[in-house]
Amino acid sequence: MAHPITPKSSSPVGESKPRIDAREKVTGAALYADDIQFGNKLLYARIKRSPYPHALIKKIDVSRALALPGVKAVVTGQDFPGFIGLYLKDRHIFCRERVRYVGDPVAGVAAINPETAEKAVNLIDVEYEVLEPVFDPEFGASPQAPVLHPELGQYIVASFILPRPGSNISNHFKIRKGDVSSAWQKCSKVIERKYRIPHIQHVPIEPHVAIAKVEESGEATLWDSSQSPFAQRDLIAETLGIPQSKMRVIAPLVGGGFGGKAGVSMESLAVAIASKVRGYPVKLLLTREEEFFTAFVRQGLVATFKMGCDVDGKLLAMQNTFFWDGGAYTEYGVNITRAAGYSCTGPYEVPNVHTDSYCVYTNHPVGGPMRGFGMPEMHSGLEQCIDELAHEIGMDAVEFRRRNCLKGGSILPTGGRMHPTGLSECLEKAAEAIDWGRKAQPSAPNKRRGKGLALMWKAPAMPGNAGSSAWIELAEDGTLTLGVGCQDIGQGAFTVAAQMAAAAFGVPYESVRVATPVDTRYSPYEWQTVASRITWSTGNAIIAAAQDARRQVLNLVARAWGETTDDLDIVNGMVVSFKSEREIPVKDFAVAGLPKPDGNGWMGGPIIGRGNFIPADVTGLDPETGQGEHAVVHFTTGAQAIELEVDLDTGRIEILKGVAAFDVGKAINPELVKAQMEGGLIQGISSALFERLQLKDGVVQNASFVDYRIATSSDLPKSVQSIIVEVPQADGPWGARGIGEHSMVPTLPAIANAIYDAIGIRFEGPPFTAEKIYLAMLDAGIVK
């Protein structure tokens, strides 16, 4: 006889439980990396950075810096020969022969206070030989461009990344499906468009910070704001020649990540410097200015889309070319290029596809993962093209999407089949919520009103074997401690993890605590908190750990009571028998065990459950055609719709309404899911209306909050609606899949489509600032 894991009525899964960390966060007790107190021995690090986008280092003289009282160490690239990188080991911790972007670290200082460290940095003399830079990815990919990484062919690279040594192309991902060239003739309309998506920055409110200490013995500890403590342990240890077991990463709460604190960026600098002043903790805190151009930025993209459909609006072919501005190092960015490649059609079934996605080295800041991992950039152009193609054949844009969007069983651009998906439902619900097809009157005579909609899909982009693990331990007071290696970066991972552990084991949500901070010495392994994979992947590991602990508990009680485990369950922290109707609180034996039935001695012992998870069936793709059975684990899909007004006097856009509908499989915590949808929508609006890193000759011109504007409390739509669709994921915990990133993917094209609806103008790229809109309206003769 089988029993459900817990009776439905008391399951904390599917309920909007309060955040597990809310109280500590509203009282100021929550600890972030920069809050840890290290006492008087703490040293402060500052970095000497390249002022040139591309140059050879001829000479570094650190003698004046070393002579400054209060300076404890000065290091340069000569001290650290190793390479570092996630998918492609293409960078040194400190530059050795060559600098490749303005801000590239060439030396580091540790001193007794930040002022002295800064002074010492200014006393380091570096001689450069300036080289010709590359700022445009299309040019960078051409044979005329100077080669920025002549060593590309020697770099260690993941098997699924395909660099072109001798060029600036660090990954070339291709899709060759069907026959595009013969398909064009069958199309009744074909359009071709080009878009430029600028670099933007994550702008977490907490800047990057890392404190490192290396003991006399060589054991290293790193405290930092991190989405990836385990990846950092692995990569930093390897590069510095420390065994992974001697490298410990302690990662307290993260004050916003959005991808920028994934992988390794500035953290390795702190550990490297600390290794030269053993016994001292060394803190490196990025200034807000540094945050804008020396932490990861979102890659720029130049994209061309060619697409055609038949008279009924059926998409027949797409030919897409993506030139990604990967920046100086593409150790992480190469996989963004790949993700955009295998997702290149957007969430549509297209029989003939020809795609080239190039990751190109330039002398711009280092591109890296950012919320959406290439999808917001790619969908920005794609979803505008879909609208235009629909208009060209005289079909409503929602109807066009209805006909072409992926359904369960549709053939994917990589050749496999789509799993069950609620995309069509998301489309209908978003269209309905925005009152699609009905044009409302502008609120004033000097305004034009418009509506726009866009779809999206996104898969977790990660190695096929990215693993998660979890443990569960019970205490004398009946609480369950859950060990996980994932991070709460604001999305609510710890809350959802606790809910899943409670439901899977059989205790109330309030009885679960999460063992924090994540500490690679004690926490179970997690690949990285990225890719919207945590609820799904860590969730599966948590279920496995809970089931392991349950098995131990039930076996023990079954023996003690002379019953079978089939008749037992754990409900609200009590083991209950459906047969004998006996019950016993788990806390009574979770640590101390139970007496043997004959009274002679004890059995059981402290209960500890363990579980892990690894994706089972991701297959590789053919390097020439991009075809393969199972390119990724799954896709989350969704839609957003926007209603806005354009002010004819100023060009200013006011977003009136934003609607989001996403298929999350199962909302473990519906309010947290909606909070992700809201936060992503506003971040998407911000990226569409305001954000762009202004790069001039490789220098970021707007590296401050004043010059790089992000959405504030005064930029909100009057109305926001978030709709949860639940078509379960077969291998998801309770059917769940991720939502963290997806919520900002379709926002920009939905806004662009709404602007077109309002004023009939399209733009090559964002941001859609008032000035840009106004000038375009002048050009078009809409205003005089």
Next chain:
Amino acid sequence: MAFHEISLTVNGSLEQVRVPSNLTLMRLLRESLALTGTKNGCSAGECGACTVLLNGEPVNSCMVLAVECDGAEVITVEGLASDGQLNPVQAAMMQAGGVQCGFCTPGMLISARALLDRNPDPGEDEISEALVGNLCRCTGYIRILESIKEAAKLQATRA
């Protein structure tokens, strides 16, 4: 560097400290007094994460020198709750789900407290106006604004 002896009241307790001329109130709080609830998001007066009440007024503590605070009264996020009872702005922020990563939260709470001290029943525009200097990258502000409306109600019922 010149040093100064100053005394100030922080969250109700009198502190006597020796501070260098260039030390900001933010660093005094975070480093000398280990009151790390006040956050450093930019050190440039642009993000609001370091907002505290200085003699009842919200200020960016990264832009105030410690020496200017001689004799002042400072309230930080750690001083909002009293006797374990959360301030209405804190309780409402929890309830309305205005917290994600939490890094902007202390500054938001202080700005919200200052607003409700000025006007216990603010309108929507007044609320968003009062928070314009407090940046949040996670929440999209929606639930934060909601929480302040709730806080006003909660405060009225408690009074």
